[in-house]
Amino acid sequence: MFEYILRLLPALLSGLEVTLKVFFLTLVISIPLGILVALGRLSKIKPLVFLVELYIWVMRGTPLLLQIVVIFFGLPIVGITFDRFPAAILAFVLNYAAYFGEIFRGGIESIDKGQYDAAKVLGFTPAKTFTRIILPQMIKIVLPSVANEVITLVKDTSLVYVVGLGELLRAGKIASNRDASLVPLIVVGVFYLALTAVLTAVFQKLEERYSYFQ
Amino acid sequence: MRKSLKTAVILMLVLILGMISLVGCSNEAAKQEALEKETAQQEPAAQEDSFEKIKAKGKVVMGLDDTFAPMGFRDENNKIVGFDVDLAQEVFKRNDLELVLQPIDWTMKEAELNAGNIDMIWNAYTITEERKEKVAFTKPYLDNRQVIVTLEGSDVKSKSDLAGKKVAAQTGSSAVDAMNTEPELVKSFDGGEPVLFDTNNEAFMDLEAKRVDAVVADEVLARYYIKQKGADKYTILDEDFGDEEYGIGFRKQDKKLLEMVDKTLDDMRKDGSYDLIYEKWFGK
Known part of the structure; x- marks a missing residue:
């Protein structure tokens, strides 16, 4: 049994590589984008608010799987063609930026309005007020919600199979079909659990670092 | 219904397009170029x-x-x-x-x-x-049958023995289509329909667990699984659910x-x- 699992590892690890690539790229791009989405939603320019709200509605209102299919198979019809991997990343980034945007908006709105006045009195520009005063406090507030999304993202990466990318779960299914056995799927489950354990630990450390009021 | 679906799809495309330009993934000139290239490609490609x-x-x-x-x-x-x-x-x-x-x-x-x-x-x-x-299909390059697989020693010896038994197959497979050409027989199964699984692998595991009495599947697949699990455990009945052919699609x-x-x-x-x-x- 142990030997069999060892033999499964190379294929599963190469699946894990794709999973991790999708995971990190999505995270690195969608979090800054999420801040922009939050700012857009809180902006005073009405048409921008409307557009951002529409975007959030569509991204949260349709299945991510459908969004990947539309971007990879639908966009070529109107003349925009992406490769498999960029198409998947684009779909993930657009989808997750919408969720992150709403989380960040909540974080920003929960900060007392008096702080803006105080910053103004102290001579902070609006940009400085946001980056130096609002943003750090927002991060502290939204960390638990972000952790939730990030862990969901780990498992959502398995959806890229629809554009033919061989990620972790697909690698497991292939081995399972080939060897007529459930063991590969169980090993895949352990992989996901390990990833989630690492992420949980990282977010715990982050929360400790930001718990400066206690 | 149809129309609202179409509107929804168009709305979604427009939105995604909007986002792409908003994010700055592609500048106007490059987009235009890509569009021209694509239309130039797509026309003759048809x-x-x-x-x-x-x-x-x-x-x-x-x-x-x-x-x-x-x-x-x-x-x-x-x-x-x-x-x-x-x-x-x-x-x-x-x-x-x-x-x-x-x-x-x-x-x-x-x-x-x-x-x-x-x-x-x-x-x-x-x-x-x-x-x-x-x-467009090539000429058939391989024949296939929808075979009935049982556990060795099962009392199912022919198609008519399937009456009152549980029969498993893969969802959306041609095995299901083949069985449905004999609706009377399917109605006589335990439950009045086949038990459907996502993969053939699961159907075979259910057979092994004795929760179903037979599996209907592509012959090439069935023979492969039987080879993996040990030929002495299973029997393929002489009767089947019809022939079909594999081709290459262009x-x-x-x-x-x-x-x-x-x-x-x-x-x-x-x-x-x-x-x-x-x-x-x-x-x-």
Whole structure:
């Protein structure tokens, strides 16, 4: 049994590589984008608010799987063609930026309005007020919600199979079909659990670092 | 209903487009250029034979579901192997074309083909009337039966013995279609319909757990699983749910490529190399 699992590892690890690539790229791009989405939603320019709200509605209102299919198979019809991997990343980034945007908006709105006045009195520009005063406090507030999304993202990466990318779960299914056995799927489950354990630990450390009021 | 669906799709496309330009993924000029390039490509692609383009590139792309043992799947070194893969390698080697294997999601296969992401579908692709409307098929290259598999020593010896028993198959497989051509028999099953699983693997595991009495599946698949699990455990009944044929699917306009593959497969049957590959995967 142990030997069999060892033999499964190379294929599963190469699946894990794709999973991790999708995971990190999505995270690195969608979090800054999420801040922009939050700012857009809180902006005073009405048409921008409307557009951002529409975007959030569509991204949260349709299945991510459908969004990947539309971007990879639908966009070529109107003349925009992406490769498999960029198409998947684009779909993930657009989808997750919408969720992150709403989380960040909540974080920003929960900060007392008096702080803006105080910053103004102290001579902070609006940009400085946001980056130096609002943003750090927002991060502290939204960390638990972000952790939730990030862990969901780990498992959502398995959806890229629809554009033919061989990620972790697909690698497991292939081995399972080939060897007529459930063991590969169980090993895949352990992989996901390990990833989630690492992420949980990282977010715990982050929360400790930001718990400066206690 | 239809119209609102269409509006929703268009709305979504517009939004995604809006986001792309908003994010600055592509500047106006590049987008315009891409659009022109695409329309320039797409127009002729609708009718034109892509044979010359493939020849010039020296590469041909085969789309397959890499979970489908023994026709196309990954071995322990993560290499894509299988009966269809070996056959295709030989066919294109003889025509001085490099074969690129592109894993795809099986439900998206015709979309992949018509978008030009792949040049052919070659993966135990059953020839059916519905599919003939969308793709051009080669001559059949392999016969298949929908066989009935039971555990060794089962009291199911013939098709009529299936009455009152539980019968399993894969969802959306041609096994289900084949069974449905005999609705009376299906109604006599325990539960009045087959028990459907996502993969054949699960159907076989259920058979082994004795929760179902028989599995109906593609013969090539069934024989592969039986070989994996030990031939003495299972019996394949003499009676079956009918014959079908596997073909290779091309874009309708790609006649030259199709003829080339058909001709090479004929040659391979004559010189015995087809039989060698057949024996490697299915035995005598």
